[in-house]
Amino acid sequence: MLPNFFDCDLEQLRVRVAELDAYAQAVELNDPDVDQLRASVFALGGNENDAWNNYHLVRNEFDRRAAEEFDLGQ
Secondary structure (H helix, E strand, O other): OOOOHHHOOHHHHHHHHHHHHHHHHHHHOOOOOHHHHHHHHOOOOOOOOOHHHOHHHHHHHHHHHHHHHHHHHO
């Protein structure tokens, strides 16, 4: 079962954003290791419509929480 990003902490979201971004860059650059990277990034299964695998959803949640944390720290 895929993680629910609402249950993740900020660090877990940061790591997931980085993984999804690295995969997207590998696809864009036609990296020869893209299949291996895909297997690693999507090891839990699912598809691009699943929240955990959707870069924009994960990024939005990360940005929202980071902004909240920044605001609370001020």
